[in-house]
Amino acid sequence: MRNLRKLLACAGLALALAATTSASLHAEVVLKRGNGAEPESLDPAISTGVPESFIQMDIFEGLVHPGPDGTLRPGVAESWEISDDGLTYTFKLRPDAVWSDGTPLTAGDFVYSWSRMVDPATASNYAFILWPITNAERITKGEVPKEQIGAQAVDDRTLKVTLRSPTPYFLQMLMHHSAYPVPKQAIEKFGREWTRPGNIVSNGAYMIQEWVPQGHIKAVKNPRFRDAAEVGIDTVFYYPVEEYGTELKQFRAGELHTTYDVPQEQIPMLEKDMAGQFRNSPYFGTYYYGINVTREPFKSNVRLRHALAMALDRDILVKQITKGGEIPAYGWVPPGVPGYEQQQVEWAGTDQKARVAEAKKILAEAGFDKGNPLKVELLYNTNDNHKKIAIAVAGMWKQFLGIETTLRNEEWKVYLESRNKKQFEVMRAAWIGDYVDPYSFLELLRGDIGEQNPAGYANPEYDATADKATAETDPAARFGLLAEAERMVLADMPIIPIYFYSQQHMVSDKVKGWQDNLMDWHPTRYLSLE
Amino acid sequence: MLSYAVRRLLGAIPTLLVILTITFFLVRLAPGGPFDGERTLPAEIERNLAAVYHLDEPLPMQYLRYLGQVAQGDFGPSFKYKDFSVTQLIWSGFPVSLQLGGTAMLLAVVIGTALGAFAALRQNSGLDHAVMGTAMVGIAVPNFVIAPLLTLVLGVHLGLLPTGGWGTWQQMLLPVVALALPQIAYIARMTRASMIELLRSNFIRTARAKGLPERVTILRHALKGALLPVVSYLGPATAAVITGSVVIEQIFGIPGIGRYFVQGALNRDYTLVMGVVIFYGVLIILFNLIVDLAYGLLDPRVRYD
Numbered sequence: 001m002r003n004l005r006k007l008l009a010c011a012g013l014a015l016a017l018a019a020t021t022s023a024s025l026h027a028e029v030v031l032k033r034g035n036g037a038e039p040e041s042l043d044p045a046i047s048t049g050v051p052e053s054f055i056q057m058d059i060f061e062g063l064v065h066p067g068p069d070g071t072l073r074p075g076v077a078e079s080w081e082i083s084d085d086g087l088t089y090t091f092k093l094r095p096d097a098v099w100s101d102g103t104p105l106t107a108g109d110f111v112y113s114w115s116r117m118v119d120p121a122t123a124s125n126y127a128f129i130l131w132p133i134t135n136a137e138r139i140t141k142g143e144v145p146k147e148q149i150g151a152q153a154v155d156d157r158t159l160k161v162t163l164r165s166p167t168p169y170f171l172q173m174l175m176h177h178s179a180y181p182v183p184k185q186a187i188e189k190f191g192r193e194w195t196r197p198g199n200i201v202s203n204g205a206y207m208i209q210e211w212v213p214q215g216h217i218k219a220v221k222n223p224r225f226r227d228a229a230e231v232g233i234d235t236v237f238y239y240p241v242e243e244y245g246t247e248l249k250q251f252r253a254g255e256l257h258t259t260y261d262v263p264q265e266q267i268p269m270l271e272k273d274m275a276g277q278f279r280n281s282p283y284f285g286t287y288y289y290g291i292n293v294t295r296e297p298f299k300s301n302v303r304l305r306h307a308l309a310m311a312l313d314r315d316i317l318v319k320q321i322t323k324g325g326e327i328p329a330y331g332w333v334p335p336g337v338p339g340y341e342q343q344q345v346e347w348a349g350t351d352q353k354a355r356v357a358e359a360k361k362i363l364a365e366a367g368f369d370k371g372n373p374l375k376v377e378l379l380y381n382t383n384d385n386h387k388k389i390a391i392a393v394a395g396m397w398k399q400f401l402g403i404e405t406t407l408r409n410e411e412w413k414v415y416l417e418s419r420n421k422k423q424f425e426v427m428r429a430a431w432i433g434d435y436v437d438p439y440s441f442l443e444l445l446r447g448d449i450g451e452q453n454p455a456g457y458a459n460p461e462y463d464a465t466a467d468k469a470t471a472e473t474d475p476a477a478r479f480g481l482l483a484e485a486e487r488m489v490l491a492d493m494p495i496i497p498i499y500f501y502s503q504q505h506m507v508s509d510k511v512k513g514w515q516d517n518l519m520d521w522h523p524t525r526y527l528s529l530e
Numbered sequence: 531m532l533s534y535a536v537r538r539l540l541g542a543i544p545t546l547l548v549i550l551t552i553t554f555f556l557v558r559l560a561p562g563g564p565f566d567g568e569r570t571l572p573a574e575i576e577r578n579l580a581a582v583y584h585l586d587e588p589l590p591m592q593y594l595r596y597l598g599q600v601a602q603g604d605f606g607p608s609f610k611y612k613d614f615s616v617t618q619l620i621w622s623g624f625p626v627s628l629q630l631g632g633t634a635m636l637l638a639v640v641i642g643t644a645l646g647a648f649a650a651l652r653q654n655s656g657l658d659h660a661v662m663g664t665a666m667v668g669i670a671v672p673n674f675v676i677a678p679l680l681t682l683v684l685g686v687h688l689g690l691l692p693t694g695g696w697g698t699w700q701q702m703l704l705p706v707v708a709l710a711l712p713q714i715a716y717i718a719r720m721t722r723a724s725m726i727e728l729l730r731s732n733f734i735r736t737a738r739a740k741g742l743p744e745r746v747t748i749l750r751h752a753l754k755g756a757l758l759p760v761v762s763y764l765g766p767a768t769a770a771v772i773t774g775s776v777v778i779e780q781i782f783g784i785p786g787i788g789r790y791f792v793q794g795a796l797n798r799d800y801t802l803v804m805g806v807v808i809f810y811g812v813l814i815i816l817f818n819l820i821v822d823l824a825y826g827l828l829d830p831r832v833r834y835d
Contacts, residue, residue: 038793041612048567120574123582125565128572141574195613213614213622215696215785239695241783245678246694250783253685253693413562413798420570430568452570 028234029529031511034247035238036260038214042195044180045117045124050520051260053177055238058524059202059219060180063091063110063159064171068526070436070517072171076105076181076203077159086166086473091159099183100222101201107153113182115139115146129178129434132167166473169437176434205231205525214240219524232513232528251506257529258514258522259506264385267324267504277506280325281516284334285432285501286441287326289378289393290454292425293494297366297374305493307362308376308426310347310355311400312393318499321388325504329497332445332486333438336518340438340479343486345493356400363401370402377406379427381415386428389498420451429454432501436518438482442466445489455494462488531826535819542815546808550600553807554593557800564609564798583609596804605805610797616805623787624809626696627779630786631772633706635764638713643760645714646721647753653726661718668715677708677781694783705782709775713767717760725756758828765821769814 036051044056057066065075077091097105118127118136131137134150150162163170173179183194183201190199200208205227206219217238221231239256241247244263250256262270262278270278291298291305298305314328330348333340347355368374378394380386387409394405410418418424433440443449446466447458462485469481489495503520513527565571565579580586584595599606605616614622649661681704685693695701728734729752737747776788787806794802 038611040610043613046612048569120578121582123575123578125567125571125575125579127575127578140572140578192607192613212785213611213619214779214789215626215783239783241694243780243783246681246781246783249678249681249686249693250695253681253689255692255694412796413560413566415562416566416568417561420566450570450572 029232030235030237031233031258031524031527031529032237032239032256033524034241034250034256034259034261035217036240037242038240039217042200042208042211044177044182045113045122045126047177048125051238051240054522055217055219056177056180057204057521058206058236059200059204059208059222060177060182061204062174062176062180063093064174066175066517066519066521066523068513068523069515070519070521072175080171084473086168087163089161089163089170090154091161093157093159094226095157096226097203098224098226099185099201099203100207100224101183101185102224103183103185103201104156105181105203106156107159108156109181109184110159111149111151111153112184113180114151115149116182116187117178118149119146124178126176126178129173129176132163132165132170132173134162134164137164165470167470168473168475168478169435169439172435172437205523206236216240227525231525233524236524248506251508256506257508257511262504262506264322264324270504270506274506277509279505279507279514279516280502282327282334282336282518283432283501283503283520284336284436284440284518285430286329286332286334287389287428287430287498287501288329288332288454289496289498290419290424290427290429291494291496292422292427292456293492294422294456295425298425301366302492303362304366304374305496306345306347307359307401308397308403309345309493309496310359311396311403312496312498313352313396314498315352316396317389317392321392322385322499325502326499327502329500330490332489332495332497333441333482334433334500334518337436337438339475341483343483343490345490345497359401363403368402374401374403375406376403377408377425379408379410379415379418379424381412381428382409390428419454422456426496427454429495430501433519438479438486439466439469442482442485442489445494457489457492457494459488459492462492531823535823538819538822539815542812545815546811549811550597550804550808551593553804554596554800555589557795557798557803558589560798562798564800566798583607596801600808605808606801608794608799608802610793610799610802616801619790619802620787620805620809623785623790626784627772627775627786627788630702630705630709630778630784631768631775633702634709634775635713635768635771637706637710638717639760639764641710642714642717643721643753643757645718647725647748647756649718650722650725650729650756651748658722662722665715665718668711669719672777673708673712674777674781676711677705677778680704680708681781694781696782696784701782705775705778705784708781709771709778713771716763716767720760720763721756724759725752728752728755754828758825761824761828762821765817766814769810769817773810773813 035054037049039047039052039055040049041047042052042055044060061075063075063077064072067073076093076097078094080089080091082089093107099105114130116122117124118130118139120140120142127140135144135148138144139146139149152160154160181203186194186199186201193199197208197211205222205225207222208217209220210218219236221228221234244261247259248262248266251259293299318326318328330344331342333342335342363374378390380390390407394407397403397405419427431441431444445453445457447463465481465485469478472478472481507514510530511527512530514522565576584592607615608619611619645661649658652658681693684691684704691704692701734747734752737751773788775786776792779786779788790802791806794806
């Protein structure tokens with residue numbers, strides 16, 4: 001009996017020791033992410049780019065947030081109600097919502113954050129994202145004080161938001177970084193330097209611990225995050241590596257677990273030699289050529305615009321030139337929006353030969369022939385891929401239609417100025433949706449949107465249809481109206497869709513939980529390391 | 531010498547003012563603004579941004595405002611990296627660039643002069659040709675070829691050294707070597723040429739005739755004299771290496787100051803470009819001054835009164 005006691009005591013001691021040792025041996029799980037460029041800012045109201053949005057998605061959480069597959073999940077709001085007219089959203093916040101400094105996160109924090117975002121003094125580039133909220137646009141314009149924003153804290157846990165018109169994609173938009181809450185207590189204390197390590201307070205799964213500009217950003221798990229127990233990665237490093245070749249080398253040397261992108265020219269090699277770690281999936285973006293419809297000869301000749309579009313063999317462009325798994329585009333809105341029926345140009349069903357024959361006929365009708373060829377200037381910004389595509393397009397136009405194309409290459413900012421001032425005939429451009437909804441694309445072609453409208457397209461009928469869709473609360477009817485608007489654009493052809501984007505990453509086989517999705521969102525909290 | 535140094539530094543002020551003025555107006559002449567992006571901003575948002583950054587004021591007013599700020603040591607906020615002021619960005623990047631460039635130059639001087647002297651003493655031998663041939667390759671092959679090759683072989687294939695980052699000595703090794711290689715080549719060729727000339731000069735012949743040991747003749751007389759052109763090269767070279775290591779910083783992902791210059795220009799980040807240009811200007815003036823003072827110490831004929 002005495003021996004048994006001794007034995008039990010020893011076993012107990014051994015177990016206790018083992019438990020302590022295993023606890024102390026629990027190695028820190030560190031994820032190293034290639035993150036594109038150096039963040040402009042970590043302030044969600046100030047930044048505009050994708051690299052900073054990846055970090056913000058980890059350190060902040062909005063009312064709603066993207067799950068591992070990019071789809072919408074409740075975030076700080078555990079539930080919400082939408083009024084029948086689609087104009088009022090009432091969010092119930094989680095009772096355990098808290099900032100990383102322990103301060104409770106209340107409905108008032110959202111009112112503060114959003115009114116700050118649209119305040120002219122904040123000078124936020126992306127303030128317009130919140131403009132669907134009543135008075136938000138007028139605040140940015142300086143017409144009414146920021147206190148009049150259509151968001152109200154009914155009590156600490158209830159946020160009531162009124163919209164100026166039904167905006168069925170409003171919840172989708174709330175996943176955008178512009179809608180994240182920001183900590184009043186830190187901003188009032190530290191001013192512009194509130195995002196620095198030591199000053200920053202956040203409410204997401206991670207907290208910023210170090211920031212070496214152009215070097216790295218280090219974030220550690222936020223112990224106060226409500227789901228902290230479910231977060232598998234303890235520490236995450238974000239590296240601003242702009243050279244994709246350098247990034248790939250670092251990945252291959254085991255210094256990065258995930259990359260922001262891959263060098264386009266190495267895709268065939270990666271598909272062959274590193275297929276297990278190479279991820280390639282559709283992305284919510286369209287690569288297109290805009291035709292300046294404010295100038296002749298394209299202004300008054302719709303068929304001529306179609307001829308330019310018909311002559312492009314998109315299969316060759318994606319298979320021989322870009323080679324990144326892109327999808328040939330015959331519509332404006334990329335595929336993948338749940339419930340939306342993708343639209344295509346009328347001639348999408350015919351084969352390439354028939355299209356070329358039709359294009360030739362159109363050109364002849366317009367009076368262009370060998371003796372009097374159509375001359376086009378094609379503008380693109382400095383980039384190897386844009387150049388290759390432009391050369392191929394010019395070749396196709398020449399070969400199939402005898403068009404003489406002059407290529408004009410400009411540095412990014414110079415190109416933007418030429419584009420905004422409509423100093424081009426045809427130019428390359430691309431658009432990536434801010435939220436998964438066709439309107440994120442269709443809005444761009446409104447006649448009243450100003451310089452952003454890539455081709456100077458203005459069709460009152462189109463704008464009226466888009467307006468009707470904005471006011472429509474029935475999702476199916478709304479998508480029907482948006483599809484109608486897209487068909488109008490495709491018939492008018494102010495833009496030539498070329499391909500729908502795909503996104504590429506290298507993801508180490510040690511990383512688990514990475515799910516490809518249309519918006520390319522991969523919050524660290526859902527990943528783990530083996 | 532002190533009064534000379536002070537005079538030189540005071541004389542640099544008008545130079546800097548000219549640099550500042552030209553850069554200020556040139557950078558604004560470039561098409562496109564700091565806030566232009568893929569998404570064109572609504573007019574009212576552009577107006578708000580311009581107001582916050584004083585871009586809505588007339589240009590001469592902006593110039594005077596900037597001049598006043600710089601006089602107080604403030605380069606203003608960066609238009610692109612909005613959480614930082616330009617001064618903060620420069621002071622975060624400069625120590626790294628200084629460490630990278632300084633180590634590379636030190637390596638270049640030690641190895642370059644040794645190789646140059648070695649080649650000069652064995653003039654026209656196989657070894658001389660080998661050293662000079664290698665040096666020629668070192669000069670001819672640019673950094674952006676050497677650096678990726680080094681990372682590919684030593685980092686990716688052999689896994690001996692990290693391919694990027696900054697902080698540990700292992701991370702320093704490849705970028706320092708890649709940055710130093712062309713400088714080693716230059717310095718070796720320069721040392722060799724001037725040493726050959728000196729070895730044929732009368733005072734060396736005299737030293738030898740007096741029976742001075744060869745080691746002393748070479749080290750104390752020939753090499754010291756041969757270093758003069760190298761020293762005068764060091765000032766601009768060090769400034770160039772510290773400020774111009776942008777390619778290396780980009781390839782190895784090093785958080786130095788060089789990247790800010792290029793990115794500042796591409797982003798039309800007016801204040802960042804201005805800040806870095808002024809900072810570079812000060813550095814180049816300082817390094818040239820240091821070299822001139824060092825020259826006086828090495829060559830007794832040079833005096834600063």
